[in-house]
Amino acid sequence: MKNAVVTIKDVAKATGVSPSTVSRVIADNPRISPDTKKKVRKVMKDLGYHPNVNARNLVAKSTKAIGVVLPSSADKSLQNPFFPEVLRGIGSITHQLQYSMTLSSGGTESEIFTEVERMVYGSYVDGIILLYSRVNDRIVNFLREKDFPFVIVGKPYDHLNEITHVDNDNFTAGKDITSCLIQQGHERIAFIGGSRDLFVTMDREAGYEAALKEAGIAADKAYRIHTEFLKSGGREAVEQLLSLKVRPTGIVVTDDLMSLGVLSTLEELGVDVPADISLVSFNNVYLSEITSPSLTTVDIQIYQLGAQSAKALIEKTQTKDEPAKRIIIPHQIVHRDSVATSNGAGT
Amino acid sequence: MKNAVVTIKDVAKATGVSPSTVSRVIADNPRISPDTKKKVRKVMKDLGYHPNVNARNLVAKSTKAIGVVLPSSADKSLQNPFFPEVLRGIGSITHQLQYSMTLSSGGTESEIFTEVERMVYGSYVDGIILLYSRVNDRIVNFLREKDFPFVIVGKPYDHLNEITHVDNDNFTAGKDITSCLIQQGHERIAFIGGSRDLFVTMDREAGYEAALKEAGIAADKAYRIHTEFLKSGGREAVEQLLSLKVRPTGIVVTDDLMSLGVLSTLEELGVDVPADISLVSFNNVYLSEITSPSLTTVDIQIYQLGAQSAKALIEKTQTKDEPAKRIIIPHQIVHRDSVATSNGAGT
DNA sequence: CTGTTAGCGCATTCAG
DNA sequence: CTGAATGCGCTAACAG
Numbered sequence: 001m002k003n004a005v006v007t008i009k010d011v012a013k014a015t016g017v018s019p020s021t022v023s024r025v026i027a028d029n030p031r032i033s034p035d036t037k038k039k040v041r042k043v044m045k046d047l048g049y050h051p052n053v054n055a056r057n058l059v060a061k062s063t064k065a066i067g068v069v070l071p072s073s074a075d076k077s078l079q080n081p082f083f084p085e086v087l088r089g090i091g092s093i094t095h096q097l098q099y100s101m102t103l104s105s106g107g108t109e110s111e112i113f114t115e116v117e118r119m120v121y122g123s124y125v126d127g128i129i130l131l132y133s134r135v136n137d138r139i140v141n142f143l144r145e146k147d148f149p150f151v152i153v154g155k156p157y158d159h160l161n162e163i164t165h166v167d168n169d170n171f172t173a174g175k176d177i178t179s180c181l182i183q184q185g186h187e188r189i190a191f192i193g194g195s196r197d198l199f200v201t202m203d204r205e206a207g208y209e210a211a212l213k214e215a216g217i218a219a220d221k222a223y224r225i226h227t228e229f230l231k232s233g234g235r236e237a238v239e240q241l242l243s244l245k246v247r248p249t250g251i252v253v254t255d256d257l258m259s260l261g262v263l264s265t266l267e268e269l270g271v272d273v274p275a276d277i278s279l280v281s282f283n284n285v286y287l288s289e290i291t292s293p294s295l296t297t298v299d300i301q302i303y304q305l306g307a308q309s310a311k312a313l314i315e316k317t318q319t320k321d322e323p324a325k326r327i328i329i330p331h332q333i334v335h336r337d338s339v340a341t342s343n344g345a346g347t
Numbered sequence: 348m349k350n351a352v353v354t355i356k357d358v359a360k361a362t363g364v365s366p367s368t369v370s371r372v373i374a375d376n377p378r379i380s381p382d383t384k385k386k387v388r389k390v391m392k393d394l395g396y397h398p399n400v401n402a403r404n405l406v407a408k409s410t411k412a413i414g415v416v417l418p419s420s421a422d423k424s425l426q427n428p429f430f431p432e433v434l435r436g437i438g439s440i441t442h443q444l445q446y447s448m449t450l451s452s453g454g455t456e457s458e459i460f461t462e463v464e465r466m467v468y469g470s471y472v473d474g475i476i477l478l479y480s481r482v483n484d485r486i487v488n489f490l491r492e493k494d495f496p497f498v499i500v501g502k503p504y505d506h507l508n509e510i511t512h513v514d515n516d517n518f519t520a521g522k523d524i525t526s527c528l529i530q531q532g533h534e535r536i537a538f539i540g541g542s543r544d545l546f547v548t549m550d551r552e553a554g555y556e557a558a559l560k561e562a563g564i565a566a567d568k569a570y571r572i573h574t575e576f577l578k579s580g581g582r583e584a585v586e587q588l589l590s591l592k593v594r595p596t597g598i599v600v601t602d603d604l605m606s607l608g609v610l611s612t613l614e615e616l617g618v619d620v621p622a623d624i625s626l627v628s629f630n631n632v633y634l635s636e637i638t639s640p641s642l643t644t645v646d647i648q649i650y651q652l653g654a655q656s657a658k659a660l661i662e663k664t665q666t667k668d669e670p671a672k673r674i675i676i677p678h679q680i681v682h683r684d685s686v687a688t689s690n691g692a693g694t
Numbered sequence: 695c696t697g698t699t700a701g702c703g704c705a706t707t708c709a710g
Numbered sequence: 711c712t713g714a715a716t717g718c719g720c721t722a723a724c725a726g
Contacts, residue, residue, distance in 0.1 A: 007718095007719055007720085008719065008720060008721095009719080017696075018696070018698075019697090019720080019721095020696075020698080020699095020720095020722080021695090021696060021697075022720095023720065023722090024695095024696085024721090026721095031695060031696085033695060033696090036695085036696085050464075050465075050468030050469055051469060051719085051720080052405070052469060052470055052718090053401075053469040053470065053471055054400075054401045054404040054405040054410070054470060054718085054719080054720095055401075055405050055702090055719035055720040055721090056719080056720055056721080057401040057702095057720095058399075058401040058402050058405055058702050058703065058704090058718090058720075058721095059702045059719090059720055059721050059722080060702090060721075061702080063401070068450075073435045073438065076633060078431050078432075078435060079428045079431060079432070079633040080431075081426045083431050084425050084427075084430050084431060085425075085426070087450065088425060090452070091420065091450065091451075091452025091453070091454075092420075092452070092454060094452050095452040095453055095454065095458060095462065100452075100466075100471060101450050101452055102412075102447050102448065102449050102450075103415075103434065103438065103448050103449075103450055104438075105437070105438025105439070105441045105442040105447075105448055107435075107438075107439060115442065117397075118397070119447075121395075121397030122397055122398060122399060123399055123400060124447060260607075260634070260637055261637040263639070264638055264639030264641075265639070267614070268639050268640075285426065286423060286426040287426075287607070290607055290608040291607070291611055292610070292611030292612070292614045292615050293615075352703090354702095354703055354704085355703065356703080356704095364712075364713085365712070365713045365714075366703090366704080366705095366713090366714095367704095367705075367706080367712075367713065367714080367715095368711090368712060369704095370704060370705055370706085371705090371711095371712085373704090373705095374705080378711055379711070379712080380711060380712090383711085383712085398704075399702090399703050399704075401702085401703080401704095402702070402704045402718090403703080403705080404704095405702090405703080405718050405719065405720090406703085406704055406705050406717080406718050407704085407705075407718090408718080
């Protein structure tokens with residue numbers, strides 16, 4: 001393979017110093033004379049020396065690596081462009097700080113658990129980022145028990161004040177985007193969300209409710225639909241809404257990918273967006289620019305969610321003092337073409 | 348952090364054997380009596396022993412880890428659902444074989460290069476999977492020079508017979524899907540592809556041409572459009588096609604995500620799919636089920652692309668004999684609703 | 695400012 | 711079948 005493995009000793013010999021001196025040069029120890037530093041560095045370069053991580057990790061008891069755990073891949077949700085984007089965000093920080101990132105690869109929940117165990121026990125990584133959040137999660141319990149550094153992207157179900165997490169203010173986001181619709185004169189506004197036991201859904205829904213309330217609009221239970229994430233593109237949800245005696249003129253959908261399905265169904269059923277029904281959504285993934293119409297959506301800054309979580313985690317692994325338990329990434333509404341002023345028709 | 352770090356020595360002491368015996372039990376060495384094996388294993392469990400990877404890697408000179416290099420994240424293409432899916436495929440194998448996977452995290456091409464250097468020189472990984480393919484790529488050159496194990500998902504530009512790669516038969520796929528259109532009576536068939544210096548595009552286009560030729564249909568240069576991947580959802584491409592004196596009745600688009608953009612533009616311009624124009628595509632990502640209409644597309648088995656590449660790579664790192672240089676994953680057409688019989692109108 | 699000595703946790707000779 | 715000794719490549723006291 002490699003033409004030879006040049007170690008710290010080789011460099012030492014070639015430079016005429018001791019291995020420890022070389023080691024100190026690598027660490028940029030101030031107690032080494034600039035002169036020898038330069039000499040050693042030159043030799044390192046000439047010989048093509050590169051430190052061996054494993055040896056270093058072994059003694060340092062740190063790997064400068066973080067593990068990223070995706071939801072079980074059985075979950076279709078992995079197809080959500082959300083993930084590549086958080087990974088990019090995480091990567092930006094790991095790269096900058098010279099960390100590496102290891103991905104979980106288990107297919108089922110229990111496979112993933114086993115992997116996390118290995119990561120922790122085998123000292124594969126210094127800390128872990130969880131890209132999902134489930135009720136009473138084994139992995140979270142395990143990590144807490146072991147007191148192993150981890151952060152959650154999203155909102156943890158328990159111990160909200162003890163688990164470091166990076167999230168949006170989904171309540172406010174939901175409220176803001178709903179208000180958008182209200183400001184355009186909409187009053188009959190429906191809500192299509194994912195599973196009811198996802199905090200994202202709940203929070204965004206609560207925001208939706210609050211906006212209605214604030215505007216003095218009565219909430220209608222029939223206008224609120226929860227559907228399996230991605231399930232047949234939200235077709236049922238839409239059909240259900242359209243079968244109502246009084247159709248909504250606006251819909252709040254909790255995810256761009258879901259919105260795509262809703263949009264498709266709406267189109268097939270001959271409902272024009274935004275002329276007949278306005279649509280607003282969340283996430284602002286690339287998708288939302290190229291649908292027809294393009295989506296007015298909440299930019300939740302997925303990239304930042306990733307970056308900040310990595311930053312917080314690494315900080316956690318390095319210093320004794322904990323970072324903030326709750327890190328909120330600001331959101332922002334991106335206005336596109338899926339919203340129109342309500343003509344009040346259909347009342 | 349951990350309540351203590353239990354090492355091989357602790358297990359040895361507790362069992363009343365020597366460290367080397369414990370080590371042999373871990374390796375399941377046949378020269379150890381079943382009896383002591385059982386005893387040692389029990390103690391390992393009781394004490395909660397877990398081997399330390401770094402120590403092991405250090406002596407074994409192998410990390411049981413593979414690196415996965417994504418295209419530079421500046422590239423919007425990362426938003427393509429293709430990536431999560433290959434990662435899943437890779438993960439299935441790494442998990443099964445108890446390997447771990449490290450993701451590249453560089454933003455720019457040169458950052459990525461530096462990372463790959465680290466991965467290789469620092470023995471972070473045993474091998475590398477490249478999820479992209481560029482002309483005269485620095486990384487490929489580097490890897491070849493170092494004779495470091497790697498495989499490419501897709502088609503390498505040079506040294507086709509020397510670089511292990513996992514790919515589809517894109518020529519045939521292009522031909523097959525185009526034939527689909529032809530069989531439905533279409534004769535004026537356009538092609539919208541990504542950058543011309545991507546092999547995928549070229550191969551699929553060549554297949555498209557071949558299908559036309561075989562059917563005795565004259566190829567029309569004006570029907571062939573190359574556009575920046577994802578650039579404004581292929582809007583320009585579509586407008587260009589529609590401005591033609593004789594409009595096509597069918598379009599072959601080289602990627603599902605691109606198809607979404609094309610579909611949207613078509614709709615905005617009042618062209619009905621498939622009534623006015625039929626559309627076929629490639630990849631069969633989740634998206635293609637929930638567009639309106641849903642897409643007839645080539646299932647290229649992305650998951651398998653990932654899995655087989657991981658398999659080949661690991662094989663490569665373990666045995667002396669090389670796996671096949673060229674591994675082709677079969678494709679298959681998935682018929683959905685974006686294709687209709689040509690009514691021959693518009694001639 | 696620099697060299698010497700140990701040892702991280704494990705696998706592997708080489709002896710028995 | 712098992713134990714003792716050695717070293718992977720590197721860092722960290724401890725001396726000078």
